[in-house]
Amino acid sequence: MRLAGGGRIDRSQLYAFTFNGTQYQGYAGDTLAAALIANGVRLVGRSFKLHRPRGIFSAGAEEPSAIVQVEAGASTLPNLRATQVELYDGLSATSVNAWPSLAFDFWSINSLFAPLLPAGFYYKTFMWPQSLWHSYEAVIRRAAGLGRAPEHPDPDIYDHMHLHCDVLVVGGGPAGLAAALKAGRTGARVVLVDEQNESGGQLLGNRQQIDGAPGAEWATSAAEELAALDDVRVLTRTTAFGHYDHNHVALIERRTDHLGPAVSDADGRDGGPRQRVWKVRAKQVVLATGAHERSIVFRNNDRPGVMQASAAACYVNRYAARPGHRAVIFTNNDSAYAAAADLAEGGVSVAAIVDARPEPGLDASALAAGQGIEVITGHAAVDVKGRRHVEAVSIAAVDEAGNAAASASRSINCDLLAVSGGWNPCVHLHCHSGGKLNFDAVQACFVPGESKLAVRAAGAAAGIFDLAGCLESGFEAGADAAQDAGIKRRGRARKAPVADAETPAPARHLFHVPSSKRGGDYKAFVDLQHDVSASDIALAVREGYESVEHLKRYTTLGMATDQGKTSNVPGLAILSEVLGRPIADVGTTTFRPPYTPVTFGALAGRDVGTFADPVRKTPMHHWHETAGAVFEDVGQWKRPWYYPRDGETMQEAVDRECLAARNAIGLLDASTLGKIDIQGPDSVTLLNRVYTNAWNTLAIGRSRYGLMCGEDGMVFDDGVTTRLGDHHYLMTTTSGGAARVMSWLEEWLQTEWPELDVRLTSVTEQWASAGICGPGARRLMEELSEDIALDAEALPFMAMSEGRVAGLPARVFRISFSGEVSFEVNVPSRYGMALWSILMTAGEKYGITPYGTETLHILRAEKGYIIAGQETDGTVTPIDLGMGRMVSKKKDFIGKRSLSRSDTSREDRKQLVGLLTEDETEVLPEGAQIVSEPRPMPPMEMIGHVTSSYHSANVGRSIALALIRSGHSRIGEQVFAPLPGKRVMARIVEPMFFDPEGTRLHG
Amino acid sequence: MAERYQQQSALAHFGLSARATSDQNESECGVWLGEHAFRGQINLRGDPGKKTFMDAVAKVTGSRLPTKPNTSAGPDDPQAGPRALWLALGEWLVVTVPGAEEETARSLAEATADCGGTVTDVSDARTVIAMGGRHARDVLMKGCPLDLHPAAFEPGACAQSLLALATVILYRGADPSEADVSAFEIHVARSFADYLWTWLEDAADEYGVRIIEG
């Protein structure tokens, strides 16, 4: 049914495609829907619930019915609208929601049970017996969904682009083009987007004239002018899908979908992304998004072959495809007369125009007369005959109240029923951002009202439906937007294009033709995808679901993939009819992004796979990799967890590392520790305020350990701070807490204590840091350092010295997290790798052994040192940790006041203790809960939990730390850890398992 | 002795020098990328309202510190002297050629000691990625929310922002001779450099990437 000539298709490019396995042909420029129509295919899918036959209803984004799955395998795309799928050679599409085949769909039996499946039926059933609900649900679930998800990872890539502009124009129809031209000519930075493959909007699909020539020609030349302007960007195949706060507009550009799935590099692609999300920050937005033609609700109005009048015309005009042989037009307004004329021009025999009004407008009458089309006024379609597609339409007279006569006056044979129920301006984006709507009673539609944002609507989106008005409002919106964006220049004045003035007669408020048969409205569909009928709406109201939001949720009206673009307003109208309240009072449901569905891959952009989250690497990272380290994620850092040698298990490797650190030399990459350079005369005051202990007496070159609490008194971070100069300190923090502590200190300084003269600089990354510990550490250090005295007197525990180590500029700290003599050597990061390899080479003779975080944790647990975040969880105070001596009584510090609250100062809080299992080989799982009186079955009263637990090679048995209620006074008590399948007995001990006197530390 | 050991830049493991092309025809590729390793970077604090401080700094660097947000002062070519980037009210990043940082930091510290200056050498905390070409701006737009249109971000402009998931300081260099070609310097924390470089190469792929000697 392809017309011999005309249309915007490229007949020189013939494409082969398949639909449900059958081969067809189409042309470049076709959509899948157009090509199917050209091939005479009418049945394309099944509805969601009742599996009724579905055809093609529209020619654009609003399509509720023609839902298809395109391609198979990893590139498959479910739930596409055939009306938006551009044809390419080799395209293969299938129907969704039909099994085993579209023609013989098993689930169409649902249709027989339709009377049993009214809105919300599942809330009333499937409850007995309770035990069977699972099985019921399994069946319900099997019926769920439309298309199928791919089974393999996506072969395509996606990305994002930020874009800033003065004026963003959404929609490239006559209004949008006019707005963009006007704004662009002023020199403003303009972005024009349209979701179609070319600009022109409705002009591409109708035969309106501008300056005496086809409107589409004007659109082409307007697009050309725009393309030539500096600072104007025209994005086609690009949908504005969300309008967010402060004029942030999200676009999705489909860059390669029209080319089909990537097959090779030779298919004309640039290796770029399949789709791109543009994030536009616009000073001004012009919404020229046009309008969607809506349907009228009557019995069997869902049959394939029932179509929007404008869409029918569009198929003829734009795609040279005849959507039927013999058409009947059913309308309540003038716009369908042009469509009727276009159909007739295209060789469709138009049997009649059925107009619900007593009489059409003058222009409209003339159009019908010009084509010799019979106009039947005061009538409405009341039923459609034909199952898989329209065979005839019954019409009846409608009275003033909108009720059809009881018996049909006539049945007209036809295979196309083109319907126009009026137009809904596309107000979606306006509403996303909180814009209000007004109800235009004359045109029976919602139009944009007040908005808090710098946004204006033009053309059909503003409820202006005549072409001259669209152009005029577009020019005005473009000029105003540029001006409001602060552009001073005015565009060169030009002769405005002229379109014929139109004088339409008012539309009739007819949304629904109630069936005169009792129960007839079962089959009068409002939401074509979700099978919501007029009777469902009546039922919802009857049951009290009368708010528009309840109606939506009870019936699922407008909740399908088309989000009710053509059905919401008729639904509201029927609701208002049933309630006897005006539509404006009934209101709409909330418009939400996205305007049309948006690919998840595109939303994620590049932040997937290796880019999902940055991996932070220390200067020594690649050495660790080469050495075969197993890494642990600590925040964004990768830290070596342990370094297994050939064939070693984790336990073996860790035992070896632990023993080496206490018997030879252990080497740790400590570069990830947070480091904050603190300078300024009030530095010590800051330290006093944020640490629980006092800092006044710390000498230059000395270090001190400190605990920080939140204002709630709970431990927040810990670390060692060293005094470098009179007013100069270096604070270290935990690796994971570095950024948090830095911004927390800045926050206090800037917001609470601006009077303090202190400057903080993060130097975490400035310094690479190697920790060298163990009995051989000093010897190795002495060998390497040139000008730093390292003996216990010159550089005692908790002292720091600056100089050269192995010729590298270095700071050497005598601090220890292992209880061994330990040196932490900081060198500028560029030398981190050099330092590390020198240490490894020079230390070889002493048995130097690199160790990872697991060994680090065991060594410190042997000494009972805490890890903030492991022994603490936001509910633990310094006193709970047994560090009460570090809590100054004299000064105030952050969190101090909280410690004296009644609950925080209780004696029986959970306190840090050690645990020794009865069986020395038994390692308690970290996180095991502790009880003092085990019972055979839960529930059991828990008194605490294990925070850290390891096998310690140095102690020669398992050790654990735990937080136990009143733990400090329970030393020696026996407790139990009830675990799945067993119960472990343990004794509470002091949290110190190795060298309790600390002789090694100072040695 | 230090010379015996290699200093390693943040991107050393990518072996960029080996990949660098000597071909100078910039218009051939959409984007060029390289590392300016070991640039001197000094964090400087002080009161822009104090004339003594501003003068003292100017004496050391040869140009007055910028006080307008998002701008820099000093020569585009670091060989010609230090360049200062505005970071915040009372905070700048002084950028020098490799090796000059120690001396510059010392001089700055001495010169501003009496007028409340604070100097911290952070040359090793970040590396600098150089990027330019016809599509350099497009690559940045993929990950940076700033308005980088030449009218909004002119040569000499600098800003701190996000690029992909990394915090960066962005500096726009003087325009290369050819039209439509821009040049940027991206300061990024050393530990994020591997991530950001990989990201940039990937994002620039569709435009054609050439590696240049830093």
Next chain:
Amino acid sequence: MALRLSASRYSIGSLIRNAFGYHEGWQRAWRAPEPKERYQVIVIGGGGHGLATAYYLAKEHGITDVAVLEKGWLGGGNTGRNTTIIRSNYLWDESAAIYEKALQLYEGLSQELNFNIMLSQRGVLNLAHNLHDLREISRRVNAIRLNGIDSEILSPEEIKEMVPILNTSPNARYPVLGGSLQRRGGVARHDAVAWGLARAADARGVDIIQNCEVTGILREGGKVTGVETSRGTIMAEKIGIVVAGHSSVLADMAGFRMPVESHPLQALVSEPIKPILDSVIMSGTVHVYVSQSDRGELVMGAGIDSHNGYSQRGSLPVVEHMVAAAMELFPIFSRLRMMRQWGGIVDTCPDASPIIGTTPVDNLFINCGWGTGGFKATPGSGWVFAHTIARGEPHPLNAPFSLERFTAGKIIDEHGAAGVAH
């Protein structure tokens, strides 16, 4: 009262019977009464918690002279916009007890209400991606089990078997190292919970009054006496505030301050697809949670917007982040599409636990602070709050959740659980 219920009892039989009558015989699920001048108890807020409160006041305490005042349409707050995850695997004893009470009530709720709330106990799986997560999961599972609640730890292999489409590659940016599973956890149809409770409360005589916004709280001598509303003044002996995101606004009307902040929380659904995911997957580290509804949409959510807010709108960065996280877990989602995004306003407490109890004003009670995770508590919350209002003092289950806990410092810190607590 009982008559009303039986007259329109729901069953397959009544459905068939009504089908013959073209479904014209169904009655209203709840009445639309004019507000009376005075009630014994007013419940402010017609969300799930408010409706459950009214229902249990009538059912458990025989107090039927109750009005539920809802400013919009009932269930239109967070009850109508949450991702419907139900579970009781909470760390602290106090939380475990109250959420478990709720779960047990949920398990019989369809039958009790004679309204199918479509409770689907398909299992809630929390993933661990690093050693810290593993420790936390172990701590939690052990505690939950000792509280007598079902919970188990799964290995990566067991997880792979249970959720084949999950990315369990060890090379993932955040590989799956394990997980905890509560098999009794799952989802329920959110709207049905509100409607079922409303219908059952109405059947017991409760007046449900929609489009009735409370604009003032009347007090006399430190005692509450009634409310000003958009539909006039209504007096009451006792009043319960259950308004979720608007708690501070109501507390302000009553003259006291709250440790509560309101934040937008966003969610989204994909287009419906054939079933691919049969359990609820949550990940605090990658930061997303996902389930697939009975209609086929993937329902997902993540964390709150950082700033306070009362706009139920969403923003893009949160969604981008959520979707990127979902794709990290489920790479095959890449070609599926987001169909709708929205936001709710959640009321968060400093310790991520709710407040249920008395207020500084006599006879005025408050139930709030459920933040991102109160849907799962709906019947339990209503049950204890009804007790609190009826008796004038909390039930042992909600006594720990008093407003005073903040003064004493006896906070119940569920942040670990609530990182993404849904």
Next chain:
Amino acid sequence: MLLIPCPWCGPRDEIEFGCGGEAHIARPENPDELSDEAWADYLFNRANPKGPFAERWVHSHGCRRWFNVVRDTATNEILAVYEMGAPRPEIGSPPVLASPDESGTTSDGESL
């Protein structure tokens, strides 16, 4: 996504910022002298109004400076932006933005 006017760097996307909650909550001078109730009030209670709300933001990925914003929490309209320590401005007037040029004027009169 909000567009937040940093008083120094100019308007930037929300993703560059961190939100610090309610503004003008001064830390009590002498916490030890406070009752538990007063301390809890400082620690936990927040205004949380629906409507204009004075809150703190930090330009985390930019100049790292804290500042105050009055934002309508119902509409997200930004009504005022002002420096830390400055009093909350009257609302009703258009946003008070310290323009970068003005803020650069220094005390010894040097125009920057």
